[in-house]
Amino acid sequence: MFELLGVPPQALFGQLLLGLINGAFYALLSLGLAVIFGMLNVINFTHGAQYMMGAFGAWMLMQYVGIPYWGALLIVPVIVGATGILLERLLLSRLYHLDHLYGLLLTFGLALIIEGLFRKQYGSSGLPYTNPIPGGTNLGFMFLPWYRGWVVAFSIVVCLATWFMIEKTKLGSYLRAATENPTLVRAFGINVPRMMTLTYGFGVGLAALAGVLAAPIYSVNPIMGSNLIIVVFAVVVIGGMGSIMGSIVTGFGLGVIEGLTKVFYPEASSTVIFIIMAIVLMIRPAGLFGTQR
Numbered sequence: 001m002f003e004l005l006g007v008p009p010q011a012l013f014g015q016l017l018l019g020l021i022n023g024a025f026y027a028l029l030s031l032g033l034a035v036i037f038g039m040l041n042v043i044n045f046t047h048g049a050q051y052m053m054g055a056f057g058a059w060m061l062m063q064y065v066g067i068p069y070w071g072a073l074l075i076v077p078v079i080v081g082a083t084g085i086l087l088e089r090l091l092l093s094r095l096y097h098l099d100h101l102y103g104l105l106l107t108f109g110l111a112l113i114i115e116g117l118f119r120k121q122y123g124s125s126g127l128p129y130t131n132p133i134p135g136g137t138n139l140g141f142m143f144l145p146w147y148r149g150w151v152v153a154f155s156i157v158v159c160l161a162t163w164f165m166i167e168k169t170k171l172g173s174y175l176r177a178a179t180e181n182p183t184l185v186r187a188f189g190i191n192v193p194r195m196m197t198l199t200y201g202f203g204v205g206l207a208a209l210a211g212v213l214a215a216p217i218y219s220v221n222p223i224m225g226s227n228l229i230i231v232v233f234a235v236v237v238i239g240g241m242g243s244i245m246g247s248i249v250t251g252f253g254l255g256v257i258e259g260l261t262k263v264f265y266p267e268a269s270s271t272v273i274f275i276i277m278a279i280v281l282m283i284r285p286a287g288l289f290g291t292q293r
Helices: 009-040 047-065 069-090 100-122 146-168 170-180 182-187 192-214 226-239 244-264 272-283
Strands: 136-138 143-145
Touching (some): 009 047, 047 226, 069 192, 170 182, 182 192, 244 272
Antiparallel strands (some): 136 143
């Protein structure tokens, strides 16, 4: 078969698939961050820990209750999202009128506490989770595992559904209006604090959903979120803070770029996203899809 710049197609398309899978998680996590920042103006550093909680939630439902992956896919985002609602009501709601730094420091501290509790209970070695869709198909130029294909397809559907809800529905118009002028929205009888609380819970639920999807692919361990969150924040900055479509397009795009970099210049694969971020910030400080506030 053909080779591109001396790279066999199996390696090229294999890395493209890995890039799409990583991009799916980048997109889901950055989407949750964009929803939270766009509505609450809070930089949620707890997002990585909540992603980890999603993976552990799926593992615990399987281990202790016997609920399989498909049940966890529905139950875990609701449970973890509910913990996010509690967190927003008790702590974050007190910081909305303060500088962004207070919210960042609070959520960063909470992330360390959550990670420490899970590490104390389960250690750092990682726990296995059964693949719910075993097997795959040979495409001729590469082998496509069914589950990894499912993750990419399902992530795209969730991302587009979220974008449609926020950009094209009446609920989304209320959310965007409350971001710009909460006083005016309250005048129309809309409970803005409740809307903000549910928005945070929804963003946390997206992080937990990504964690459930990640459980059969990656080892379920307490540091899985902290290993990913810095890259996800870079994705959000490149796409534009608070931009829904920017998070989706940038997440998948940077995942593919990272995968191709591993093929053609592996030494730069761990830094290519941050190099792109630096270039974008020099040219367009608000991000590719963002607007100046």
